[in-house]
Each structure stands twice: as C-alpha cells, then as structure tokens.
Amino acid sequence: MENFTPVSAFSGGILIGLAATLLLLFNGRIAGISGMMSGLMGAQRSEFFWRLAFLAGIVIGAFIFSIIKPEFYLPRANYPVWLLVVGGILVGFGTRMGNGCTSGHAVCGIARLSLRSIVATVTFMATGFITVFIVRHLLG
Amino acid sequence: MKLIIVALISGILFGIGLTLSQMTNPYKVLNFLDIAGNWDPSLIFVMLGALAVTMISFRFILKRSYPLFDKQFYIVAKNEIDKPLVMGSAIFGIGWGIAGYCPGPVIAGLGLGNSESVVMILAIYFGFVIHRYLFASK
Numbered sequence A: 001m002e003n004f005t006p007v008s009a010f011s012g013g014i015l016i017g018l019a020a021t022l023l024l025l026f027n028g029r030i031a032g033i034s035g036m037m038s039g040l041m042g043a044q045r046s047e048f049f050w051r052l053a054f055l056a057g058i059v060i061g062a063f064i065f066s067i068i069k070p071e072f073y074l075p076r077a078n079y080p081v082w083l084l085v086v087g088g089i090l091v092g093f094g095t096r097m098g099n100g101c102t103s104g105h106a107v108c109g110i111a112r113l114s115l116r117s118i119v120a121t122v123t124f125m126a127t128g129f130i131t132v133f134i135v136r137h138l139l140g
Numbered sequence B: 001m002k003l004i005i006v007a008l009i010s011g012i013l014f015g016i017g018l019t020l021s022q023m024t025n026p027y028k029v030l031n032f033l034d035i036a037g038n039w040d041p042s043l044i045f046v047m048l049g050a051l052a053v054t055m056i057s058f059r060f061i062l063k064r065s066y067p068l069f070d071k072q073f074y075i076v077a078k079n080e081i082d083k084p085l086v087m088g089s090a091i092f093g094i095g096w097g098i099a100g101y102c103p104g105p106v107i108a109g110l111g112l113g114n115s116e117s118v119v120m121i122l123a124i125y126f127g128f129v130i131h132r133y134l135f136a137s138k
Helices: A006-027 A033-039 A045-068 A081-097 A102-111 A115-139 B002-020 B026-033 B042-061 B083-099 B103-111 B115-134
Strands: none
Touching: A006 A102, A006 B002, A006 B042, A033 A045, A033 A081, A033 A102, A033 B103, A033 B115, A045 B002, A045 B103, A081 B083, A081 B103, A081 B115, A102 A115, A102 B042, A102 B103, A115 B026, A115 B083, B002 B103, B026 B042, B026 B083, B103 B115
C-alpha cells in the first residue's frame, strides 16, 4: 500500500461532490459522465450544449490542475492499444445498458440512496476486481 | 445560457477533482481493483469524499420542487432492479478492469495530453453505437 494517497483522494472526492451538487442545485441534472457522452449523439439542442460545456469543463479543469501540479499525472506507457479498444467498447456498451457509470451511480445515485445505483456500483466493482485478478494474476 | 455556464463551472471542479485524486492515472485505478496485489484503497476515499458532500447536499436540494435555473429535476424515477442494469454494470466493470478507465478520467485525460483518451473515446462511442443498434429504443 505504499502508493496510498488518502488525503488527496478524499479532497478530490469533495470537489467531485461539489461539482455534482452545483449541477443538481442549479440545473436539476445528475452529473453522470457516460450519460453526458452518449447524450451528445443526436440529443435535442437544449440538452446538447450544457453536456458539452460540462465535458469541456472537465478537460479545462484537468488542464489547469496539471499546470499547477504536474506531478499528479503519471502517463502510462506502452499499454496495448487493443486492450484500450476492447475495454472502451465494453465501457461504452455496459454504461448504456446499465444506465450509468462511476459518477452517475456511485456518486450521485448512492447519495439519493437509489437501490438501482447501489446494485450497479456493487456489480461493476465486483466484475472490476475479478477482471483485474484474472488479467494480472492468472494471465499476467 | 445560465445552464451552460453552471455546467462549465461544475465540469471544471469535476476535472480538478479527478486529477487531484489521481483517478486520471490508470495504474492508480487498476491498483485499487487489484486486491490480491499491491492494493491501493485511494479510490474508496474519492468516493467517500464525494459522498460526504452529496449525501448531505442532495437531501436538501431534492426537498425543493425544482432547481434554481430550471423547472424540474431530471432524475430517473425507476426503482426496480432489472437484468439490463445488472448485466450492463457487470460489462462496464469488465471494461473498467481491462482499460483502467471509467468515462470521467477518459475525458479529463484530454486536458492532460493523454493519447490513450483518444482511443478510449472512440471505443466508448463505438460501444454506444453497438448498444443503440442492438436495442433500438433510444
């Protein structure tokens, strides 16, 4: 556990929680990233631009922070592209089928004590653990 | 316009939060998912930090009948646990474990110059399209 960073993790989590709070308080929307991404495909104009603005905000926020504290980002080198492609397709397909990802279910849904979100979070954590176990310890 | 400005500010906070918590580092995420290896529980603390805010704020916000800048809340009212929810979440978790990214950090990676984000975004949209073709509802 030598890479454990509870303080920056918790602080970053608070900012994510504040972001979700603002979006719900002012706009009445849930901060679910997979939903915003898929919502860009053929959405009504009124729902298109706020989604694009939120996603652009994430890019800007990450950019600003990385200029101030470049040491927080450690790029990964030489990860097989085909694993990214397979993983990405499963992430896209699965989040549509399951109606959400880590942000929508694990942060916003659990906050509302939504049973669907609790089940979704337990499920994707479980298959995530199993997948990494297989990839790293059985195949790797 | 008001909705767009709030979304932008909120997105910026979200992006800073993801980068500060290092969820933008795929190894950090994979080390969290690797209980049998060199386990890094940081991701749980990200969730706890976020929930510490949203568990309280959402309770107060949802007592209102409508948000400040719109006429209604846009929240899925559905409550039953169905097959698509469980199967979809299971598939998402497998993809998360293979790639080391969920959607938020993929987007944040664009601001960090992470070339893996470009591949991931194309693949994620391909996954959306496959889902749309198989389940042509919406």
